[in-house]
């Protein structure tokens with residue numbers, strides 16, 4: 431497998447900026463995220479504090495970012511990373527597609543997720559709660575699982591689980607009508623929390639609780655601490671120094687995930703710093 | 719070096735002064751990822767800690783005895799008693815600091 435110099439997770443202003451600087455510094459880059467770049471960029475009606483643009487819509491600024499990337503031949507790999515493993519002298523990135531990517535350095539530019547984890551979710555993670563259907567499905571062969579899906583994109587994972595497990599219950603946390611195989615039981619209720627009952631797991635809802643063997647919580651993004659095992663965070667943000675270094679050697683963070691204020695130009699600026707720090711890290715490693 | 723052991727050989731863990739046991743399974747992704755990290759750690763702590771690997775599917779009784787609910791589970795044993803546990807993938811530096819802290 432090709433091992434990239436730098437893997438950048440996220441295609442908001444932080445990730446885009448980090449990718450541009452990394453490529454200018456002649457590093458091979460894997461830029462992971464979405465062809466739409468960032469929902470937070472798309473949503474802004476008028477941005478008045480991005481130098482070079484007196485007043486610009488998020489849509490227009492995003493198009494300029496996309497143009498900048500393509501003019502440099504930087505492609506976006508549309509895949510969601512579920513785990514980043516610090517292997518010592520490289521990082522292994524598990525993606526929800528089932529693919530595993532490798533890079534010598536990693537830049538986290540994932541933005542922050544709105545909303546708190548469900549009650550019991552973090553306590554039970556790895557003990558009957560999972561974030562990755564493709565990874566953990568074999569654990570639940572012949573068992574009953576419940577999927578809490580936060581977007582229609584997660585229906586694919588639920589369909590996959592229904593092929594492996596005895597029963598899948600799906601709780602859509604959105605308004606659209608789920609499109610799922612007939613064997614999947616759809617419960618239109620709000621998941622409120624996860625607990626333990628007689629050695630099994632139970633999903634608390636506004637209505638009847640659902641007793642199950644395993645719970646898959648599938649969101650667009652997971653928190654940074656869950657994404658990178660061993661990463662030091664304050665709960666919401668990754669702890670970084672002024673060089674955007676995290677506590678894990680070779681792992682850097684920038685943009686909203688690295689702390690407030692939440693601003694485009696700050697995200698882009700930190701992306702630049704993170705890229706330069708990653709370049710320094712790689713160059714120092716090569717010398718040793 | 720990490721020694722893969724069977725249910726019968728688990729007594730070697732209990733007889734060891736300090737041992738780290740990696741409870742894992744062949745189908746578990748994070749287990750596969752942490753295995754080379756543990757291997758490197760066993761070189762780093764060679765002579766101070768004995769390293770073992772237990773496949774939970776081959777050793778269900780031991781897995782039940784130590785209440786393994788999620789893997790990889792890394793349990794540190796001192797004089798045959800489990801003293802601390804870490805669940806999930808962990809980087810080598812974190813594991814080394816953890817074990818060295820327990821050694822003193």
Ligand SMILES: Cc1cc2nc3c(=O)[nH]c(=O)nc-3n(C[C@H](O)[C@H](O)[C@H](O)COP(=O)(O)OP(=O)(O)OC[C@H]3O[C@@H](n4cnc5c(N)ncnc54)[C@H](O)[C@@H]3O)c2cc1C
Nearest residue numbers: 440441442443444467468470511540541685686692693694
């Ligand atoms: C409505 C609105 C208006 C705003 N107006 C302004 C303004 O006028 N001026 C200003 O400065 N700021 C404004 N902001 C704030 C600004 O949007 C953020 O500070 C900025 O987008 C942060 O950039 P980022 O690159 O850190 O993260 P984001 O823009 O959030 O991008 C993160 C990217 O990472 C991807 N990602 C996350 N996790 C993964 C994963 N595991 N695998 C792969 N990809 C992943 C996401 O899909 C996304 O593409 C506004 C925000 C909103 C919502």
